Amino acid sequence: FTDYNETGLYFIAGGDYRIPKIDINWTTLVELMYKYDASIITKFLENSLEEKSLDNHNLSVVIREDFLWNKMRNSSTIPVGNELKASFKFYLPTGIGGLSKDFRFKSRIEERFTKILFRDFALKLRALVFANYNISEDYSGDPYIRGYFDKELVGFFGVLFNFDFYIPVMNVDITE
Numbered sequence: 001f002t003d004y005n006e007t008g009l010y011f012i013a014g015g016d017y018r019i020p021k022i023d024i025n026w027t028t029l030v031e032l033m034y035k036y037d038a039s040i041i042t043k044f045l046e047n048s049l050e051e052k053s054l055d056n057h058n059l060s061v062v063i064r065e066d067f068l069w070n071k072m073r074n075s076s077t078i079p080v081g082n083e084l085k086a087s088f089k090f091y092l093p094t095g096i097g098g099l100s101k102d103f104r105f106k107s108r109i110e111e112r113f114t115k116i117l118f119r120d121f122a123l124k125l126r127a128l129v130f131a132n133y134n135i136s137e138d139y140s141g142d143p144y145i146r147g148y149f150d151k152e153l154v155g156f157f158g159v160l161f162n163f164d165f166y167i168p169v170m171n172v173d174i175t176e
Contacts, residue, residue: 038055
């Protein structure tokens with residue numbers, strides 16, 4: 001009983017630049033999205049019909065910055081070295097529509113380090129730091145969680161560390 005119409009424009013532009021002396025890949029993306037939703041919603045109540053019209057304009061601007069510094073190299077067993085990734089995403093408020101009325105921010109910094117200590121004994125370290133503001137994302141994996149209350153401040157910060165120690169258990173030599 002609804003005639004829902006969604007039209008819009010989605011534009012994305014970006015650039016990828018490699019800083020040669022220090023081997024950093026720097027990617028910048030700018031996303032521009034305009035969406036118009038229109039519908040006449042009909043509700044059946046006990047003995048009457050109620051109609052509402054939906055007329056929403058949404059304009060959002062997103063700027064994303066990604067950095068990658070990779071010093072990984074192959075060894076005879078596992079890749080060793082250092083890799084640092086950083087990603088920042090800014091949702092800029094435009095004041096047009098409910099989706100883009102507030103500033104939102106998403107960030108993630110990840111460090112991976114692998115070193116062979118002795119022969120094939122290796123140590124892998126991973127550190128992950130992330131912070132979000134005004135973004136309600138569900139990391140639980142539950143598909144039935146539908147979000148947060150209206151006007152609720154949603155922001156969080158997290159740190160995660162992993163330490164892996166690799167011990168060789170067997171040696172397989174394949175020859176002709």
